[in-house]
Every structure is written in C-alpha cells, then in structure tokens.
Amino acid sequence: MIKITFKSIINLILVFTVTSVFSQTDIKQLKKDLASVTDIETAKQFRKDHPELKTKIYTYNEEKHNNSLSKKLFSKEIGSTLETEEQSASTLYKIINITPTLHYRASYIYLDGKKLKKTAIDSLRKVIMTKMEKGTKFSYLAGTYSMDRNARTGGDLGWFTEKKMFPEFVNSLKENKSNTIYDLDFPETKKYYTIKKTYDQKEIRLLQVLKITFEKEKKKKLINVFGSN
Incomplete structure (x- = not known):
C-alpha cells in the first residue's frame, strides 16, 4: 500500500x-x-x-x-x-x-502668446533672426528661446508621421523646401512658431x-x- x-x-x-x-x-x-x-x-x-x-x-x-x-x-x-x-x-x-510610411522632420521655436505680448514676440523674433544671420545654430536658439519642452532637444521633433502633428504644421512642411526657416502663427490661440524644415519628407519603414x-x-x-x- x-x-x-x-x-x-x-x-x-x-x-x-x-x-x-x-x-x-x-x-x-x-x-x-x-x-x-x-x-x-x-x-x-x-x-x-x-x-x-x-x-x-x-x-x-x-x-x-x-x-x-x-x-x-x-x-x-x-x-x-x-x-x-x-x-x-x-x-x-x-x-x-x-x-x-511617409515621415517629416523639422525643428521649431515656440513662443507663447499667453505669456508674451505680440509686440514682445515680434521683437524676440527679430533677435532670433539676427543671431541666425550671424551664424548661431537654430538648435542653440531653440534651446534658449523655445517655450515648449522641445527646447531640451534643440527644437528637433525627430522623424514623425503626418498624424503626429496638427494639419497646418504638416501642410507648411509640404509647401517649403528643406533648410527653409519660416513663421507659422495662430493668433486666435496665441501660438507662434518659427519653424526650420531640416529634411525632405521620405518614406521610413x-x-x-x-x-x-x-x-x-x-x-x-x-x-x-x-x-x-
């Protein structure tokens, strides 16, 4: 047993x-x-x-x-x-x-109209443009002036898909060539961007x-x- x-x-x-x-x-x-x-x-x-x-x-x-x-x-x-x-x-x-999948890449400097008056934003943009014309890198200026968390990356967004950013931002990249620097403003929401398209859009797997x-x-x-x- x-x-x-x-x-x-x-x-x-x-x-x-x-x-x-x-x-x-x-x-x-x-x-x-x-x-x-x-x-x-x-x-x-x-x-x-x-x-x-x-x-x-x-x-x-x-x-x-x-x-x-x-x-x-x-x-x-x-x-x-x-x-x-x-x-x-x-x-x-x-x-x-x-x-x-089609990807885009850009850097930007964000200025908050809720914290700065429009006249102050215009003056600051002139300072930024003057420094760029003298050879200061966009990444340094973004790290110094951008009022967004992207300042920590020198304004660089990395490669992103169309769905990751709002339509107006993506459309502006489609309309501009690489290395172009331009402003994109939204007065109604008091958001002001200075954008640098750093690369041409391309497909990434x-x-x-x-x-x-x-x-x-x-x-x-x-x-x-x-x-x-």
Whole structure:
C-alpha cells in the first residue's frame, strides 16, 4: 500500500506547477499558437487569450531604432518569428507587418502668446533672426528661446508621421523646401512658431511585432523550491 504523506502531496503540486509553467512558456509550442496572429487585431486577441504571458505590441522605426535587434527584425518576413536570449530573460518576436510610411522632420521655436505680448514676440523674433544671420545654430536658439519642452532637444521633433502633428504644421512642411526657416502663427490661440524644415519628407519603414518575454528567474525559483523538497 502506498503511503501518502503531506510532503509527497506538496511535491506533486510543485511538479504540476513547474510543468504548467514550463508548458506555458515553451517557445517551440508557442510558435504554433502564434500562427493565428496575422495582424494587430489578432495580436490583441492573443494577448487577451494569454494573460499569463508577458506580452506587448511594439512598433520599430527603421530610422530611429538603428540597432542590431531592429536590423534582424527588419530582415525577417511578415509572419515569421525571432528568438533572443539574454541573461535574465528570453524573448520571442512575431512580425505582424512592415509598412513604408511617409515621415517629416523639422525643428521649431515656440513662443507663447499667453505669456508674451505680440509686440514682445515680434521683437524676440527679430533677435532670433539676427543671431541666425550671424551664424548661431537654430538648435542653440531653440534651446534658449523655445517655450515648449522641445527646447531640451534643440527644437528637433525627430522623424514623425503626418498624424503626429496638427494639419497646418504638416501642410507648411509640404509647401517649403528643406533648410527653409519660416513663421507659422495662430493668433486666435496665441501660438507662434518659427519653424526650420531640416529634411525632405521620405518614406521610413515601420515594423510592428508581438513581443513575448519569459523571465528566467521565475523558472529558477520554482526549480530551487522543488529541488529543496
């Protein structure tokens, strides 16, 4: 007759727990489950169906994310996967889509009409233009005078899509050539911009992935607990 002890019951529970965790985080099996993920909607559904997994939908910009990982991702085909190994975690990426998207780039100096009178803004703009004519860089002037948080980046917006900025701003970039400096004013809302179009618009590929991370430390703790019994 088999004697069932409290310790043996605990061991059986731990075996079941460890087996369950490893089956949930088995990358090979997960690849099969990921076959149904073909777009953003099915990726969102996958996340809802697997709350036990650490998942995220992430977008890579080929121009901005210029590192070894993004280069590997951009070299893959839509629907394929990529596995990476680190000391503390393993990550599986499922490529959802890769889309060429038109991007713009500009810098600006923002002057707040709610804090400065229009006459003060006009005077300040003359000072800014005079300094630029003498060779002062736009980035330095933006860092000094812009009344927006973009002052911290020298006024640079980085590469952005049409949806990221208000229509009048984007339209002004379409109408001007690169390295052109011009004013864009909104007296009704007391917003005043001096803009420098720094680059011509161009298509940049955007890549969306379903990212699944497996923390190795959690597995290790379960193994250690099981081994101690």
